[in-house]
Amino acid sequence: MMPARPLSLITGASSGIGAAFARQLAALGHDLVLTARRVDRLQALATELHERHATQATVLPHDLAALAAPQVLCDELERRGLQVDWLINNAGYGVPGTFVANDWTTHAHFLQVLLAAPTELAWRLLPGMRQRGHGRVINVASLAGHVPGPAGHTLYAASKAYLIKWSQSLALENHTAGVNVCALCPGFTWSEFHDVTGTRDKMNRLPGFMWLSAEEVVRQGIAAVERGDAVYIPGRVNRTIKTLVQLLPDRLALWLSARESKRYRNT
Template identity: 65%
Template sequence: MASNRRRALVTGASAGIGEAFARELARRGHDLVLTARRAERLEALATELRDRHGIEAIVAPLDLSRTDGPEALVGALEAQGLAIDVLINNAGYGVTGYLEEQPWATHAAFIQVLMTAPTELAYRLIPGMKARGYGRIVNVASLAGHVPGSAGHTLYAASKAYLIKFSQSLALEGKASGVHTTAVCPGFTYSEFHDVTGSRDLVSKMPGFMWMDAPTVARQGMDAVDAGKAVYVNGRVNQAIKAMFKLLPDGLALKMIERQGKRYRSGPHAG
């Protein structure tokens, strides 16, 4: 049955911040297209949100490390006549260890998921958004994109800094067409992220005031993109950290990251 509701595509929707965005969008009355690798989790979430909010939720399992993934996904949606009004580029993960310690294929897949796929999805969906005079794009970046990169997570901060700059450009390019883009930049957020990277025990040493919950990150992110903010840093603590590092000389900022990174890094380079 055709719907007049806005439709959102959420990547990495099976857990964490992606799942929280899906729940927030459903609460706001959006139809959903949910994509991630874990089909069972997507199906369970889609069923719950349909029953609870009366929206349409379509499951599209996909591994975005496939180079043909974004084109295939958008093509399938277009073939079904499903226009996307809201894009949540959330899919992501971390790769631990120094750059040369991982196979290049591991890094190539990381770059594909965290940088290439968000860029291509935006590229393929923006024309339709501009034609309809409405669009919202949220690129889930990180506080890490505002501070110097750390050893042992070589590409993570770099990928998030890319998303921030990319979002700023898209925000300017879409402003006159009703297409708002925001880089949402949370800090430490309760999710499965640290379990996947194997750093749960280490980051659990962080004080409680440093942490946020995923539903708050998603709600603030949607409010920020609706308000037309190109970059939004979640939480006052994270905003203060960003401001501090902006004022510090580069050399001092890098030394601070080096010292802190050793406290929360495991493996042969810890300590």
């Protein structure tokens, strides 16, 4: 049974989709654990949500690129007696440029944040959810995980495809224990993501109908995990793109990906 005030752990909570999850879950009566690297933003968000919703928001700053970060974070939760009911694996970013243009440390940190950290956090927190008979896990993947991988941001689509397949397996393994798992797969979303990767000017050339707000992505994502959807793509345009790509021959889909990616990828 879900407690009166569920506790949600949100990674990458300092901006964008992560901050939108914090605001919407707080409005639904959740207490929060907020983690990211930017302490000032986390503290400002925690203060805002406490004043607006009387939310108890615990700030635990961590850099998930550190190998020990997931265990250290979970150890801190245990010491404070905090039991996580909702896990939002949202932390992520893109590495612009081709695969060999970046050093291995850059790629290793990316794989730790996008793959290893969410996997370990789920492994550490799922047993408690199962024991209590209720839990929710949202792994923020991407429409990129459903379409051919483009040149540039080489590991991004691959990492998101992993989150999708992994979430499907977790959903099947845990639904009878009262735990729903969902891979949320947004397309283009208004956030700081493209500012960080240096592609904002290119992204601004895309038509407005291809974009969703972080708030809308999160609203649909919360509804999807509550329904028990193992994978959910917010936005009719994004779902259409995924369907069309599946219908195309692989060679044609890859050619289209190569052509279109030149418009918004730094290679």
